[in-house]
Amino acid sequence: MYSVSEMANDTFSALAHPIRRSIVERLAEGPASVGEATRNAGVSKPTLSRHVRVLEDAGVVVRVIDGRTHRLTLGIGPLTEATTWLERQRARWESLFDTVEDYLEEREENRT
């Protein structure tokens, strides 16, 4: 019955932590080194590495290795899939309210 892939599952899990969302926010401004992307998080390096790893495993963050330089960049596919799913639910929900409103308006008109 599952209509959403496991990819979306990993994406939502990956985004379910404020430190990981702050890394995504930083990378939305452009590619960055691990140090730049995780600056000011106020937690230890191993903790940060773990959070980056969770984002990489979900494909939300992609690591580009160029010699000794590691750059992090956003993996836009998973983010787009998650956004599309959320938007679809909201659209269906909103169209439901339109239907209810139409019904109430019609009923009101029939009364007068």
Next chain:
Amino acid sequence: MYSVSEMANDTFSALAHPIRRSIVERLAEGPASVGEATRNAGVSKPTLSRHVRVLEDAGVVVRVIDGRTHRLTLGIGPLTEATTWLERQRARWESLFDTVEDYLEEREENRT
């Protein structure tokens, strides 16, 4: 440094399970009883209750009690907040590519 509230945190956690997303998908079509919303999930009642509870705790699902009837409905606030956050990151990321494209086009023009 966290620019996203804890509400979004709970929302993404709540959506990070396929059974919980299938409940949200069902409720996007309209309010439903617990039985209707969790039909065909293929797991035990206690497991379903736990998933519904996670959604309720996050405010993604709201329970309306009318006498002996319990109806579940979507709590649209948290869903909207999560969607807004995702859309913002994507928009910033896309505008970044526009900037890079503009730069490359300009450089190309200066060359000719």
